[in-house]
Amino acid sequence: MTSSSRIAVDAMGGDEGLAVMLAGVARARRQYNDAKFLLVGDEEAIRGGLKNHPGLSAASEVVHAAEVVRSDEKPSQALRRARTTSMGIAVDLVKRGEAAAAVSSGNTGALMAMAKLSLRTMPGIDRPALAALLPSLGETDLVMLDLGANAECDTRNLVQFAVMGAAYARTALELESPRVALLNIGTEEQKGIESIRDAAAQLRAATHLPLTFNGYIEGDRLSRGEVDVVVCDGFSGNIALKTAEGTARFVADLLKRAFRSSVRSKVGFLISRPATELLRDQLDPNNHNGAVFLGLNGLVVKSHGGANELGVATAIGVAAKMVRDDLTRRISDNLRNFEAEAA
Template identity: 50%
Template sequence: MPNKVRIALDAMGGDFGVPVVVPGAAISLKRHPDTEFVMFGDETQIGRELDKLPALKAVTRVVHTDVAVRMDDKPSQALRRGRKTSSMWLAIDAVRRGEADTVVSAGNTGALMAMARFNLRTLPGVDRPAIAAVWPTVRGESVVLDVGASIGGDAQHLAVLAIMGSAMARVLFDLDRPTVGLLNIGTEEVKGVEEVREAAELLRKLNPPHLNFVGFVEGDGIGQGAADVIVTEGFSGNIALKAAEGTARQIGEYLRGAMSRTWRSRIGYLFARNAFQALRDRLDPRKVNGGVFLGLNGIVIKSHGGTDAEGFASAVDVGYDMVRYDLLTKINQTLKRDGGELGFAPLVQEATS
């Protein structure tokens, strides 16, 4: 276990870059004083922000580059233009070279995935990594994947996601046999696209000993915690994620409006202020920002591109936890062990052949 958790930051990534990344790192540092940072980006901009934050400056090394991956760059363009010179590439490469334990970026998702796969490589047998998010539910938390790494996927790909997600849930939630559901437009066996129905048949046929497949889960079942792991391909997963975040903000706006409409409601708010604050915190998408790239030989955390400093700090916290509690190693050990027990490796080979 490392004495310090070393985190590489793509300081130029996201919609706002340095003005969000640096203050976000400072917020996370207060929660985790045993952190060191390496920031990749324009040293003038970074230095200007670090001068305001002496505690962060004392534990931060800056590596200069003025090359940044744009949010609208195609992955192929980002690889050609930004390979070995961009802040995103350099931050990922710090993990490969052992100079950092994890990398956090709010940059272009497609570019981040392409660079991470090219630089860090995937685990044996894994062709398409996934972004896994820990989703708050009324029952606690669930792992949801894929929430945006890649679009589409056949039955074998969805089954692989189920096995990777269940491994993550076993480690995070200390479960022997996490429940796993496939996101679908209904719970009936005849509903949904062919790939999802075939994935359900495949999981039933495999009957993995460390995975309890419970069938299909509708969209409203995600927030209800209908399963410990919810599996879908990246297109629908990302839509579900953004819809949930938008709904949380909408409810927050409704509450603020209702509590300030009349003098009676304002007085009522004063009496219930603590309860409303707890609800606001629970609905705040920034508190659960940060997706984990599963299937790579390294820890890569994706922050939302449009988040603020508090939200970016949450993504940094995810990277810290992955390192401090050695979660990636434990997840990979689970996958390796289960590969021998339930045919995970042959399944992956079939899916990627």
């Protein structure tokens, strides 16, 4: 088992417990049969759980961790225990080169703090960004960043996010020249605060980057399939993400209520069931799980805390694709080309 193919999994992180984490890893193993895993956590508990997944045991090693980061723990507190927690050890395995990526469903703030301190940012990157794939009416999903790692961002941050987001889209979505837009309060060139307008000017001038800059996009157009990458500060991005997730749940609950309102509605549900199941799959966050900390000297993926088996497998799949396509190198090369062009 070589470090270039191994993914370190925080087996103790997440709301659903060890059983769901192991089931998700086993599912990912069936989908990505060349992947290998370092399962980090309580060794006795993990080995007991592996008895239910004999196919996973041969592709895994267990790394013992005595402690777990709590979901309500402050990042500063978690940092002090990084060397003994399953989350901290998983990230450290990436730093030491023993794993190509780390995946955790644990505390987001703690994971970000540990990843930044342990892996540091790449040369030329001021701040890492949290990026995720969101459902879209286009032919592929949508990459959006930053989703909460940086509440305030300047022009340089936004430009770097655009470069990183485009590199991620080429890897995750297999796009040659992703369409990139800045989230703004309007599409007119003079709209928005100064940092957004300046970032737009720099991206328009960067003609040799493997991306297509499409200017601005408003929040109501995010899922229309008009662009492939949406860039914003973490404050706006997190609000947009939570609003989209809440709207999806609202629509799903409305449909349930409508279909249960009468006998005729229940009959209508049976007739339209294939369409409603397709809608449910599109709105299910487990099908789009796996946010990535871009801009670090190593790959770290954050899974939803409440992810089920499918969601865990999806997040691991994101990590596997990034490892396969050497995302860190792609980002570094793109940023170097941008800076050379801007000089």
